[in-house]
Amino acid sequence: MSKISKLAVIEDGAVIGENVEIGAFAVIGSEVKLENGVKIFEGAQVRGNTCIGENSQIHPYAVIGNIPQDVSYNGESGELIIGKNNSIREFVTINLPTLKQDKKTIIGDNNFILAYCHIAHDCIIGSNTILANNATLAGHVEIGDFTVIGGLTPIHQFVKIGEGAMIGGASAVSQDIPPFCLAEGNRAKIKGLNLIGLRRRFQREDIDALKKAYSAIFRSNKPLKESAQQISDEIKNQKVEKLCNFIINTKRGIPFERNM
Numbered sequence: 001m002s003k004i005s006k007l008a009v010i011e012d013g014a015v016i017g018e019n020v021e022i023g024a025f026a027v028i029g030s031e032v033k034l035e036n037g038v039k040i041f042e043g044a045q046v047r048g049n050t051c052i053g054e055n056s057q058i059h060p061y062a063v064i065g066n067i068p069q070d071v072s073y074n075g076e077s078g079e080l081i082i083g084k085n086n087s088i089r090e091f092v093t094i095n096l097p098t099l100k101q102d103k104k105t106i107i108g109d110n111n112f113i114l115a116y117c118h119i120a121h122d123c124i125i126g127s128n129t130i131l132a133n134n135a136t137l138a139g140h141v142e143i144g145d146f147t148v149i150g151g152l153t154p155i156h157q158f159v160k161i162g163e164g165a166m167i168g169g170a171s172a173v174s175q176d177i178p179p180f181c182l183a184e185g186n187r188a189k190i191k192g193l194n195l196i197g198l199r200r201r202f203q204r205e206d207i208d209a210l211k212k213a214y215s216a217i218f219r220s221n222k223p224l225k226e227s228a229q230q231i232s233d234e235i236k237n238q239k240v241e242k243l244c245n246f247i248i249n250t251k252r253g254i255p256f257e258r259n260m
Contacts, residue, residue, distance in 0.1 A: 048096045049077055053084035062092040068121035070098050070139065083109035083127065094119040132169065144179060146197065162246045166194040175255040178246045180210055190256040202239065209237040217247065224254055
């Protein structure tokens with residue numbers, strides 16, 4: 001049975017699932033869909049064409065589904081999709097898309113998005129990620145599964161961060177970060193593999209293959225894309241292939257300095 005405060009504002013047309021909790025002074029817009037088990041804390045706002053998946057929690061004073069922070073936005077009706085089991089903490093802002101590229105703003109499942117984070121229009125966030133306090137994503141950013149973004153870290157528009165990467169706190173990310181890598185600094189640069197994250201998820205065989213591939217790619221005197229293509233052909237491992245393909249296909253480049 002749902003538990004909805006008499007002081008909440010729920011506009012006509014909103015779809016509320018079973019066992020939903022909505023706190024005092026929360027605002028639920030007319031186009032919003034809350035699936036079963038969602039909890040909206042006091043003072044939070046969910047607006048626009050927004051769907052929030054089962055058992056996700058929106059904490060006090062977060063603003064979800066507001067219009068994009070884009071000067072060219074002209075009232076288009078985009079869609080924000082938030083998956084299951086997400087914890088979205090206090091004062092987080094997540095914006096609707098601009099529809100410039102016929103995209104949606106999408107948040108996957110099981111994410112932990114800490115206080116004051118900002119996820120801009122047209123972003124795509126995978127599942128099982130952690131965005132620490134005040135991480136800020138500009139428009140069209142893509143974040144892979146199991147990625148960790150440190151606090152106070154801004155990410156430039158159109159940047160892609162691969163699966164299992166970790167970005168140190170107070171970094172500034174303006175180029176693509178490959179899967180399974182560790183990056184930090186202003187501007188952020190690749191520092192090595194995210195070995196702690198790898199050990200939590202993968203078998204020794206995969207970790208050893210990634211170590212070998214990383215060394216061959218980033219310590220070679222060849223261009224990164226050429227090295228990645230060569231290693232992709234030589235090392236037959238799915239994780240290595242994911243790393244190599246990301247490097248080969250990057251459009252913003254990889255921030256790395258060789259120490260030969």
